[in-house]
Amino acid sequence: MTATPVNFVDHEKFFDCVHCGLCLSFCPTYVELGTEMDSPRGRVATMRALQEGRLPLDAEVVRHLDLCLGCRACETACPSGVHYGELIEGVRPYIEEHYQRPPLERFKRQAINTIFPNPLGTRAFAFLLKTGAALGLGRLARWEKLPEQLRYWFGLLPEPGGVTAATLLERYPAIGEKRYTVALLAGCVMPAVFGATNEATVKVLRHNGCDVLVPREQGCCGALLLHGGDKKTALDLARKNINVFSRLDVDALIINAAGCGAMMKEYGELFKDDPVYHERAERLAAKMKDVAEFLGSIPLQNPTREVRATVTYHDACHLAHGQGVRQQPRTLLQAIPGLRIVDLNESDWCCGSAGTYNLTETEMAHRLLNRKMDNIQATDADLVVAGNPGCLMQIRAGLQQRGLATKAIHMVDLLAEAYEDNA
Template structure:
């Protein structure tokens, strides 16, 4: 841990105000699964009273969702997310003894995720499994469950990244077949740059296209800079800070722009990561200044659209719709109300509030596969609240949450379609006939 981070550890005054905000503490009731408890453990390691190789340290640091719900409630302003990142970096060191799952994770992060061609190949195989219906079929046979729940859930996650029907007048096939190319930019549009993301491009390219169209309707042009790739969030959350820095440098170079155009994301997890490049590369003499400027340009699509009066869409939605907030969208980017404004632009949307919308869903990157029991505990609470709403459609601004809630609903038999708010707005614009007018910015 660096001196700066040690200082952040000392900022905790042990008041305990963060405990009830922490989903893992609420679930287990164990102080070591709370922010305060974890900070105690970090301090003990820092002061050499506890080994970073101890099972206690590994267990409770691994069990943290990294949701950062503890940050806004902390009166001392403890930057818990950065402390967690530093602790995970310590656990990622090659000399630390880690179990099979963590060794596999290291292998994938280092030998697949850092190599764009290999990553593209991995996503094309995943899409083949999904789009051929094999993943869905396997789940229905219940055979994967005989091997392991983790395997079954992984398949359900993949299957839940499929497009869903968004209106009573369209079915899934027709909605995916319709024109999906972004509307051509006009030179007079306000230009922006779109961050596509690795999972975003690999499994949710339709959301990227919908984002471009919705921005275009509202007067923004979009370009998709070449050379961009994964944001590095998976690496940073796993403690592979060097991997995260490599990816950050690539993105900074790809988005290099003399006009400092806004960088738009539609994924809460990616946006929160991109917004921390300044911190991640603070000690990099070549990139630190550029990284800070890059982070200042990052906006969620809902934040960018807040700067204009949104065009109104046509919902025709008799079905109830709800919204679940992505933790990283709230705590990493401060986008609490703006995603709801996208939904409010759909004139006749039947929007119902979701209790505990701000609580983590248990996805947290690939936490759902690394810590399946804890993740399921958090997810079941979320699904109980979803059931209470009676909603048929749930919108959320992060692909990880989309897959997590979709997979949970699917395996527990809740008839729920999950999509991004921008997809729903895009569909409402299509109904309202905006795409014919959208090139007139």
């Protein structure tokens, strides 16, 4: 059966793939399932056939494309420079517009797209997490009589105290000599669920000579919506942030959530056909830095407080594969006195979080989490460090489910602990 040719991505981008298959063993879904249609090469071929009208947009095609984590491990592995992220993010809005999902699936995806970019939605989400945590429901993750999937869902609830809300001031002065002025993306989920991490980011930046600006009118960056296929709303949100941050005279725009950073650095590409926003989007994207990337690019004010712990580092996909930030977080860990650092096997293998993937593709997300937990457990570390809130929630679910004493912590929270308290 054939269909009409369509155009969801620049067609030449498909020709970069030379079908060599070197990406296959780096793709988590291919390694788990062993099917060509669930490999990067297979998905590139599927998307190309879809665009050329050689394949209809049916349930099977959508299934294989939905199962892609968007982790971009294939981009790192590909010697031919295939822009896999652009291809998969191009097809997702096309799927959402033209494919009729079953009602429950449609409801789930619409609910996710409604909750996360909306401040009221994220507060309601945080309230649910807090209530679940206060009732100790996370412990049900260890109750072996429950089905494994249900235990996984309960594991996503944090431990009591695991949700911290914080509203930041609009400006913080540098501690000591001022060397830089930076802006901070506070995010949408971060202020309601990882507020302490935002505060820790401000603390570390101030200790490193930064005046920190946190404009109040900023909002969600749009990454979760873009991954979910709602490109129009994602771009509306991005425009709002471009307006807000472009007005500021700053040396860098700091981001402490890898998923947001990877998407925002692509603002230039996303607005390439928008004559009003393209130039501003490119200029702003050039200033964006993950917090570890920024700290790794300046002379670091070394932390002085000892932190006695054994730590291991998990590379968030959107930091390692999406932004190429791998060494800087490790260098920062080495700067903390007292830490013992142990390597994590398959550290850049996706943990299954992948934006909202763990809410829509629970089974695969859980399989990948189990693999990650086996590797974490083998390190015997007290702390597993990552630079992305989604990974932290996912790994915490795995730790709860296995009843391990290891804690999952954001890179910048650990770093903040090693600096003396603010003056």
